[in-house]
Amino acid sequence: MHKIGVIPGDGIGPEVIREARKVLDAVMEKRDLSLEFEEFPLGAGHYLQTGETVSEETLQRLARKKAILLGAMGDPRVKPGILEKGILLRLRFHFDQYVNLRPVRLYEGVPNPLAGKNKKIDMTVVRENTEDFYVGLGGRVRGGLSKSAFELIRRAYEVKFDVGIDLQNETELAFQIGVISRHGARRVIEYAFQLAKMKELKLVTSVDKANVLTEVYGLWREEVDVLAAKYKIKREFQYVDAVALHMVRSPERFQLLVTPNLFGDILTDLGAALQGGLGFAPSGNINPSGVSMFEPVHGSAPDIAGKKKANPVGAILSAGLMLDTIGEKEAAADIERAVMQVLKSRKFRTADIGGKTSTPKVGDAIVSRVLSRR
Ligand code: NAD
Ligand code: IPM
Ligand code: MN
Numbered sequence: 001m002h003k004i005g006v007i008p009g010d011g012i013g014p015e016v017i018r019e020a021r022k023v024l025d026a027v028m029e030k031r032d033l034s035l036e037f038e039e040f041p042l043g044a045g046h047y048l049q050t051g052e053t054v055s056e057e058t059l060q061r062l063a064r065k066k067a068i069l070l071g072a073m074g075d076p077r078v079k080p081g082i083l084e085k086g087i088l089l090r091l092r093f094h095f096d097q098y099v100n101l102r103p104v105r106l107y108e109g110v111p112n113p114l115a116g117k118n119k120k121i122d123m124t125v126v127r128e129n130t131e132d133f134y135v136g137l138g139g140r141v142r143g144g145l146s147k148s149a150f151e152l153i154r155r156a157y158e159v160k161f162d163v164g165i166d167l168q169n170e171t172e173l174a175f176q177i178g179v180i181s182r183h184g185a186r187r188v189i190e191y192a193f194q195l196a197k198m199k200e201l202k203l204v205t206s207v208d209k210a211n212v213l214t215e216v217y218g219l220w221r222e223e224v225d226v227l228a229a230k231y232k233i234k235r236e237f238q239y240v241d242a243v244a245l246h247m248v249r250s251p252e253r254f255q256l257l258v259t260p261n262l263f264g265d266i267l268t269d270l271g272a273a274l275q276g277g278l279g280f281a282p283s284g285n286i287n288p289s290g291v292s293m294f295e296p297v298h299g300s301a302p303d304i305a306g307k308k309k310a311n312p313v314g315a316i317l318s319a320g321l322m323l324d325t326i327g328e329k330e331a332a333a334d335i336e337r338a339v340m341q342v343l344k345s346r347k348f349r350t351a352d353i354g355g356k357t358s359t360p361k362v363g364d365a366i367v368s369r370v371l372s373r374r
Contacts, residue, residue, distance in 0.1 A: 001034040002034070002035050002067070002328075003035075003036050004035050004037050004065060004066060004068070005038055005040055005065040005067070005068040005069070006021070006037050006069050006070075007042050007070040007087075008043070008070075008071045009042065009070060009072045009087075010043040010044045010045075010071070010074055010075045010300040011072055011074065011075065011299070011300025011302050011305040012301045012304060012305050013043070013071020013072035013300055014071055015071075015305070015308070015310050015359050016310050016311075016316075017071040017315055018363070019316060019359060019360065019362065019363030020069060020315040020316050020318065020319040022363050022364075022367050023316050023366050023367055023370060024323075025367075026367045027323070027331040027335060029371065030370060030371060031330060031331045033328060038061070040061075042054055042058070042073075042087050043073060043083060043087065044074075044075030047082065047083060047086075048078070053082065053086030053087050053090065054087050054090055062095075062291065063095070065291055066326055067322050067325070068091070068292070069294050069295070069318065069319060069322060070088075070091075070294070071296075071300075072295070072298065073087050073300065074299050074300040075300060075302070076302050085136065089136070091285075091293060092130065092285050093130055093154070095287055095290055095291045095292075096155040096287050096290055097285035097286055097287045097290070098128065098129050098130045098187055098188050098287060099127075099128075099129060099284075099285070099286040099287075099288070100126075100127035100128070100129040100284070100285055101126060101127075101283060101286055101321070102125040102126075102268045102283045102297060103123075103124050103125075103282065104122070104125060104268070104271035104272070104275050104281070105121065105122045105123075106121035106122070106274060106275045107276075107343045108343065108344045109343040109344040109345065109346045110275070110276035110280060110343055111353050111354070113276070114251070114274070119250075119252050120251075120252050121251045121252070121275060123254040124255070125259060125267065125271060126188065126258045126259070126264075127259050127260075127261060127268065128180075128188040128258075128259065128261045128264065129188070130154060130261075131178075131181060132178050132179065132180060133176060133178040133261065134261045134262065135179045137150045137152060137161060137177040137179070138176030138177060140172065140174045141172065142167075142171060142172045143167055143172070144166070144167060145165070146164070146167075147163070147164050148161075148163045148165070149161065149162050150163070150177070152179060156183050157181060161177065163175075178213070178216050178262075180216040180219050180220055182219065185223040186226075186227070188258070189223045189224055192204060193227045193230070193233055196231070196233050196256050199256075201256050202233070202234060203233070203235070203255050203256070204228065204235045204255070204257075205237075205243070205254055205255075205257045206221065206224040206237050206238070206257075206258050206259075207238060207239075207243050207257055207258070207259035207263050208220055208221065208237065208238075208239065208240065208259075208260060209239055209240050210237070211239060216260070217260065220260060221237060224258070240259075240263040240266075240267070243257070243263075243267060244266075244267065247271065247274065248274075251274055268297055276353060277353060278311075278314065279298060279310065279311025279314050279350065279352050279353075280311065281298065281314045281317075282294070282296060282318040282320070282321050283297050283318060283321070284318065284321045284325055286325060292325055294321055294322040294325075295315075295318055296314030296317075304351075308358040308359045309351045309352075309358070310350065310359050311350040312359050312362055312363050313366075316335065316363070316366055317335070317336065317339060320332045320339075323335065335366075338366045341369045342365045347365070348365040350362055
């Protein structure tokens with residue numbers, strides 16, 4: 001039996017998580033698989049009522065789960081960052097989910113944005129998930145001399161920063177510090193090479209901007225070289241701007257991309273576009289020896305929330321990725337197969353790809369494929 005924490009969250013989060021739960025119920029019925037769900041009402045509603053993002057007690061309860069399934073965070077009524085940083089990033093950092101695994105695969109039957117090109121799109125993005133410009137160190141200073149002190153606390157290390165700023169002839173500035181630690185780079189890059197080896201891939205592409213952000217991504221590159229030699233897998237370095245170009249022009253050339261946090265965030269929305277749209281993209285925030293958390297790549301989509309228009313496929317594939325990661329390989333394969341059959345039939349399409357099928361009807365179609373014998 002696996003205990004699963006469920007955080008539906010904001011906007012379309014609860015709508016797509018409902019469908020993912022239905023599909024998980026179906027695989028439980030089909031296989032000898034037992035999952036026990038507990039819902040956590042984190043998000044805008046809870047925050048607006050109580051002023052709390054996530055409590056210590058909730059973190060402790062989540063820590064006892066095998067995995068977490070999350071919808072989305074973010075609400076127009078709440079200032080940007082409060083829920084995203086206060087809940088989503090808090091959970092990623094607290095559980096030290098240092099890998100953000102984002103498969104980019106275009107399934108048959110999904111309209112290809114690179115129309116007419118008929119390109120095979122199947123790559124894995126391994127995004128670092130605890131460092132870079134996401135560490136949240138920064139501030140604003142106005143006039144004269146100021147000093148700021150920061151602490152960066154991660155499971156494996158604690159670092160203190162003292163920043164003195166003398167605004168000589170400028171009135172105001174804002175700054176934000178990006179951090180790549182040796183440990184932080186090594187562990188996610190090692191994960192990427194291990195995955196490449198397991199999948200028998202021939203090439204790992206490292207994404208950075210080492211021509212400008214020479215310190216942080218210089219260190220990153222050193223670790224890529226160490227691990228490429230250790231795993232005897234070919235590696236290439238590409239600047240993030242060039243990767244954006246190549247992902248559109250020749251996506252078939254990529255097998256696995258390993259990328260620092262911020263570039264990985266941006267490139268996986270581009271990747272989502274290649275796989276049919278944000279509604280198709282799954283992800284896993286993974287701590288290989290801890291509690292991992294699975295969520296679609298998309299956000300709370302306030303523009304379509306409550307209209308039964310959301311595409312639930314990304315959330316359903318995220319539930320599949322969750323089962324795969326916790327070792328339930330057959331059940332995970334059932335989910336992917338059912339999704340593939342439904343997409344291939346072209347009969348159940350949400351509005352994002354020009355269809356009229358509602359969110360629950362797409363979920364129902366996938367459930368019935370899971371349960372059918374064929
Ligand atoms: P978004 O991903 O919510 O939406 C971008 C566009 O894609 C919108 O037009 C939306 O309607 C569409 N879209 C997204 N998911 C879809 C789906 N499943 N089916 C059909 N269409 C879909 O990004 P945004 O608008 O930039 O952000 C909205 C809020 O979500 C913000 O508060 C943001 O911070 C937050 N956000 C959260 C996450 C997360 O929880 N992981 C990710 C991204 C953004
Ligand atoms: C994502 C989101 C988050 C990120 C935000 C909401 C903090 O965009 O999961 O891709 O930047 O990681
Ligand atoms: Mn994003």
